[in-house]
Amino acid sequence: MPKMEAAVEIGSTGIRMLIAEELDDGTRNILDRSELAVSLGRDVFTTGTISRETLLQCLLILNRFKEQLAGWRISEKDTTVVATSAFREAKNRDSVLDRIMVKTGFRVKVIDGIEENRLMFLAVNECLKGEDGQGLIDRNGNSVILEVGGGSTEIMLLKDGKIAGAHSMRLGTVIIEQQLRRMGSMPDAKRYIDEFINNTKIALDDELDLGKVRNFIAIGSDMQLAALFSGRPVSAFLWEMTKGEFDAFMEEVQKYSTEEIAARFKIPYNEADSLSMNLLVFQLFLNRTEAERILVPETSLREGIFISNQNIQNVRKEFYSQILASALALLRKYHGDEKHAQHVRHMCLTFFDSLKDELGLEESSAQSESHCSPRLLLEIAALLHDIGSFIRTHDHNKHSKYIIEHSEIFGLNREDIQIVSQIALYHRESKRMKSDKEFVSLPRDARLTILKLTAILKIADSLDRAHTQRIGKFRLSFTTDTMTIVTDGSHNNVLEKIAIEEKSDLFESIFGYRVMLR
Template sequence: MRTKDASDIQKPVRSCCDPLAGAAAGPRLEAVIEIGATGLRLLIAEISADGSWAVIDRAERALALGRDVFTIGSISRDSLLQCLAILNRYREILRSWAVEDAHVTVVATSAIREAKNRDSILDRLSVKTGFRVRVIDGIEENRLMYLVVNRALRGAPGALGKINSIIMDVGGGSTEIMLMQKGKMVAAHSFRMGTVIIEQQVKAMMGSAKDMRRFLAEYIRTTGETLNKELRLDRVHQLIAISSDARLAARSIGTPVTDLLSVIPRHEFISFVQRVTSYTPEECVRNFRISYGEAESLTPGLLAYQYFLEMTEAETVLVPFLTLREGVIISCVSGPDPLVNEEFYTQVVASAANLGKRYHVDEDHSRYVTRIALGLYNCLEAELGLDRHARLILEVAAILHDVGSFIRPADHHLHSQYIIAHSDIFGLNKDDMNILSNVVRYHRAEKPNPGHHAYATLARQDRTMVLKLSALLRIADALDRGHSQHIEDFDIELSKDTLYLRARGTHDVTLERMALEEKADLFEEIFGYRLVLN
C-alpha cells in the first residue's frame, strides 16, 4: 500500500527516560522500589549516556503484607506502620546517593493491588513518605518479565529462538505465566495463586504438608488444562523460572551460562525440590541463610515449578538472575514506551493473533483490515497526534474486531467488546484493554456515545483516542464489506480537504461505496476530510 502526505516527516520526541536525552549530562541514577507480598525491595542503577546500566546498590526488608491481605482482606495498621518505616529508611538511602524523586519509580504488586483498603494505604504512603506508588497489574508484570528474560538470554545459547517455552514467576500473591511457541508469544496470564495464598489457605484448613501438595497439584493441573488450549504443554521444551525461590535453587545447584543466567537439568531440579520439601522452615533458614518468612514460602514456590515442569517435556530449567526491578530499569532505558522495541511490538501482535485464532476469526479478512487500517494511520499520522502505542492498539483492534462473531454474528461488535475486556493480551495493561475494547465496539454503524458506560468512564484523552482509532477501523472494515478481499490494494492520498482511496486495477466498488456511506461519517466529523473512493 502506497500513501502520500505533505507532512510525513516528524521529529522524534525525547523524554527524561530516553538515554539520548541525557547524553550531554553524562551518567544518571535511577531507583526502583517494589512493594511486594513478602517484602519491600530497593534497587539503584547507574545509567550511562549510551543506555547501558549497572546496579550499584540494593536493599531488602521482609514485610508480610500478603498475609494480611490474603487472610483478612486488608493491610493492617501495624503492617502500614512498618511499611512507612521501611520506605522512609529507603528515602535516606536515596538521599545518600543524591537520587531525586523524579528518578525514583515505586511499584506495588498483588498485595496492595488486592487490598480492600488500597486507596487509603496509597494515600498514607504518599502523604507520609512523598512517594507516589504505581500499582501494576499482572499483565504489566508479564511485560516486565519478558524484558528481564530477553535481557538475560541475550547471547546465551538456545535462547528463546525456536524453542517452545513457558516463562513463570511464582510470587507471593500471584503467578505470572507466558507461553511462547517457536519464539512467538502465544499467551500471557496472571493467576491468583502464590506462595503466601497457598500457605494461608492450607493453614486455614488446618492442613498438613501432604494437603498442601495435593491442593497445589490440583490447582496446577486445572491451570495446565487451560494453558493446553493455547499451547500443548507436552510440546514445551524449556522452562524459564523467575523468582527468589528459583534463584535460590540456581545458586545451590545451577550451572552458570552467563553472569545473568544459570541452567539446571530437569532431574537435578526435581531432586533438589524433593530435598528442600523434607526440611523444616528452621532447617531452610539454617541451610540457605534466608529469613523465616522466606523459608515458609520456599516449599510451595519450588513445588509449583516442579509440577509445571513435570507437565512439559522440558529437560532444563533456565533461571535469570534479574528481577522485576531490573525490568523497570530496562523499560526506563528503552524510553517511556518500550514498544519502540520491534521485537516486543511483534510479541504483542502475536499474542493478539493467537487470541483471534481461539475464537476462529476470519484470518484473511482480519489481515486485510489490519493492513488497510495501518495504511490509513500512516497517511494521517501527523493529523492524529498519537504515538506508537496508539498505532499498536489500532493494529490489535483490527486483528480482533470480529472476534465476537464466535458468540453470535448479530451484534458481534458488543460480543467483541465483552471478549476483549475479559481477556489478557501480552504487553497490554487493563487501561489499554479498556481502550481496545471500546475501539472494537465502534467498528460498526454505532458511534461512541457518552451514554455508553464503558466509553464514558474512560479518561478524556482515552475517549479521544477511541474516536480517532475507531474512525479508521470503520473505514478499513468497510473496504472489505464482503470479506472477499477482491480489491487487492489501495493507494491512499491526502489532499487539502479530501482523503482519496484509489483501488488499484479495475474493480466494481459498489458494495464498498455503500459500506463507506454508512461508516465514513465518524471519520469526516473527527478529521474534517471528505472521503472519496475511486
Template sequence: MARKKSETQKTRAKPEAVIEIASTGVRLSIVEVVSQENAAENPNGKAGNARSVSWNTLDRSDVPITFGAEIFATGQIKQSSISQCIQILARYKEQLAAWGLAPQDATVIATSALRESHDSDSIVDRIFVRTGFAVRIIDGIEESRLMYIAVRECFKDSPINLAGDDFIILEAGGGTTEITLLKKGSIVGAHSFRLGAARVERRLGQVGATDTTQRYVRQFILNSKNSLNEELKNLKLKSFIAVGKIPQIAALYVGKPISTFLWEIPREKFFEFANEIQNYSVEECMARFKISYNDAAQMHTGFFIYETFFELSDAKTIIVPETNLREGVLISKIDSPDEELQQEFYKQISAGALNLLRKYHGDESHASYVAKISLEIFDELKDESALDKRARVLLEAAAMLHDIGIFVRMENHHLHSAYIISNSEFFGLGKSEITIISEIAKYHRGHANPQDEEQFQMLPRAERMMILKLTSIIRIADALDRGHTQKFEKLKFSRQKDSFIIDTGNRHNTVLERRALEEKGEMFESVFGYKVILS
C-alpha cells in the same frame, strides 16, 4: 550471587531507584548508571553486547511484609500492615535522600497483593500523601513483560542463545505464577495464573507442602497445562528458565555458573534438592539460607510449585538468571528503546489478538481485511494524525477484534466485543491500552457517538482523541468490507482539499460500500476534516 561495586567509574550519573511492593516484601534497588565505555572496564556491572548503558548496584533493601497472607485470606490488607508499609517506604525515602534522590525520582511498582486489594486506590493515595511515592500497580502480563526484558539481558554474555531453542520462563511468586513461552527467541504466549505459595497456604489454611497442598497445586497445574496444550505442543523444550529467590537458592547449592548472570541446574539435582528442602523446618530454612521468616515459610510450597511444573515437561536442565522484576523496570527506564525487542512485543500483541479471535470463532478473513485497510489508512494519514507506532499496534488489535462479540450475540455485538476485550489479557499491553482497544470496538458501529458516553468522557484527553481517531479509521475500513467478501484487492488513497479519496479501480459494484460509508463516515470527517469519497 551478590553483585560487587565497580572500582573504576569515570562517568558518574544520577542514581536510579526502583521499589517493588510485593506480596511478601517491600524491595529497594538503587543503582548507578554507567556509560558503555565504563561498562567495558567493569566486569561486575550488568552490560549487554548491544546495550548503551550498564549499572552498578549502590544500595539495596528488602523488608518483609504480610500483604500477601492477608489479601489472599480475606481480600483486604490490615491497617497495621498498611502503616508498616508506609513506615518502610519512609525509611526508603531517607535512603534515597542519602544518594541525592527524591521520591519522584524513584519508580515504584506493586504486584499481585495490591492488585487484588479492594482498597488499592486508598492505599496508593495514602502512600503518596505520607511519603511522596507514586505507586503504579502492574498486572500479571506486565510482570511477564518486564521479567522477559530482565531475563533477555542476562543471556547476552552467555553461551546459550535464546533464539536457538525453545524455552519457558517460569516465575512462581507469592500470589501468582507468570509463564512466558519462547520459540526460537520469539514470544508465542504469556500467561498469569493465580497460583503462588502465599495464596495456596492461605486458601487451604495450611503452612508447608502438606499432602493437601500438594494435591491442590498438582491439580491446579494440570488444569493450567490443559489450557496451554495448544501452545506447548509446538515447543521442543530443552530447558526451563526459572526466575525468583527459590531457584536462585537452588542454583547456589546444586547449580553451576555458565556465564556472568546465568546458572544451570540438572533436572534430577533440582528434584533432589527440592525434596531435601521439604524435610527442613521454617527455622532451619531461615538459618541455612539467611532469609526472612516470610520467605522461609513459603519455601516448601514454592519449591513444590516449581518442581511440579518441571515434572510435566521433558526439560533436562533448569537455567536460573540472576535477575528480578526490578531490573526489568530498570532496563525499561534507563535504556533507549530496543527496536528489535519492541517489534517482538508488537508481534506478540498482534498474535494475541488473533488467538483471542480464534478462541471466539471470529470471522478471521473479515477481521484481517479490516485490519489491513485500517493500517493502510493510518499510514496515509501519519503526517497529520499525531499518532505513534504504539497507536498503530492498538489499531491493528482493535480491527482484528471489533466483531468478536458476535460469538455472544449478533445484536449489540459491539458491546459484547468491548466486554470480551476488557476482560482479556494481552502480553505487552497495560490496562489503559486494553481499555482503548475495548472502547474502539464498542464504538466501531456507525450509530454510536462516544462523546455522549460518561465513561468515555472520564478518560484522559489524549486517550479520548486516540480512540476517536482510531475508531473513525476502523469505521471506514469496516464499511469497505460491508459484505464480508473482501472484494477490493488493492485500494489507493489520496487527499484533495477536503476529500479523502479511496480508489477501488472501478472493477466492482460499490453500492453497498457507498451506503455503509454514508452511515459510518461522519466521525472520520469530524476528526480528520475529510469527507470520504469512493471512486
C-alpha cells in the same frame, strides 16, 4: 556522567529496592540492593485489608529506603515505585497509598498482573541474550516463563519464541499457606496445588500445550537458590540445572525444618518458611512439560522497570512484535478470520500514516497511562474487531468488546484494553457513543483516541466488506474537503462504495473529509 535511577517493588512478602546506573553504551551497573520483609500478603489474603501495624512497617521501610536514595543523590523523579498483588486486592489500598505518599513522598503505582508479565518479559529477554545479542531460547521450540510470588503466579507461554499467552493466576505462597492451615498437612497442600495447576493446564492448552514445552524458565530468588546449590552458571546472570538435579534439591529441602533450611542455606527465616512451598509449585508445573533442563535468570521485575524506562529502540521493536503475537494468538483461539483481520490491519496503517499530521494523538498518548502508541492500539483493534463472531455473528461487535475486555493481551494494561474494546464495539454502531455511560466517563484523551481510531477502522473494514481482500494496494488523494481512495486495477467496487457511504459518517465528522472511492 552516568544516570542513576532506582526501582522499588512492594510485594506480598517484602519491599525490594534496586539502584543502578545507566552507562553511555546503554548497559547498566547495579550499584545497590535492599530487601526487607513485610506481611502485606498475610494481611490482605486473610482479612482483605492492610492492617495499621503493617502500614507502619511499610512506612518505616520506605523512609529507610528514601534515606538510602538520598545517599546516592537519586531524586524522586528517578525512582519508580510499584506495588503488586497484595495491593491489587486490598480493600483499603487507596487510603494506604495516600498515607505512603503523605509520609514518604513516594507515589506508588499499583500494577496489574499483565503489567507484571510485561516487565518480567523485558527483564528475562535481556538476561537470556548471549554475546551476539540473540536470545538463548530455542526459537523453534515452545517455552514457558514462570514466576511464583507471594500472592500470584505469573506465566508466559511462547510458541517458537513468540508470545502465545500471558496470565496472572491467583496462586502464591501466602495464599497456599492459608489453605495449608485449613488442611493441616503437606500432602493435602500438594493435592490442592496439583489440582489448581491441572485446571490451569486445561485452560492454557487452548493457547499452548504445556506437554510440548521444551524450555522452562524459572524466575525468583528461591529458584536462584536452587540453581546456586544444584546447577551451574551459563553466563554472568544466567544459571541452568537439569530436572533431575532440581528434583534432588527438592527432596533434600523437604527433609529439613524451617530453622534447618535457614541455617543450611543461610537465608532469612521468612524466606526459609516459604521455600518448600514455592519450589513445589515450580516442580508441579515442570512435571507437566517435557523440559529436561531449567533456565534460571538472575533478574527481577525491577530490572524490567529500568529497561522499560530506558525505552531502547531494539527493545521497543521486540516488544512490539510480542504484543502483536499475543493479539494474533487470541484471534486464533477464537477462530477469527485471520486473512480479513490482517488485511484490515494493513489498510488501517496506511490510513493512519497518511493522516498522521492531522491525528494529533501521539502527545495525548504520552500523557496517559497507556504503554502502547495509538498506532499499535489501532493495529490490535483491527486484528480483533470481529473476534466476537465466535459467539454470534449478529451483534458480533458487542461480543468482541466482551471477549477483549475479559482477555489478557500481553503488553496491554487495563487502559489499553479498554480503548481496544471500545474501538471494536463502535466499529459497527458509533452513533450511540455519546449516550454510552462507559464511553463518556473515560478521560478526554482516551475518548479522542477511540473516536479517531474507530473512524479509521470503519473505513478500512468497509473496503473488505466481503472478506475477500479484493482491494489490495491503494493510495489516498486529498483536496480541501475530500479524501479519495484510489484503488489499483479495475475491480467492481459497488459494494465497497455502499459500505463506505454507510460507515464514513464518523470519519467525516471528525476529520472533515468526505470519503470517496475510485
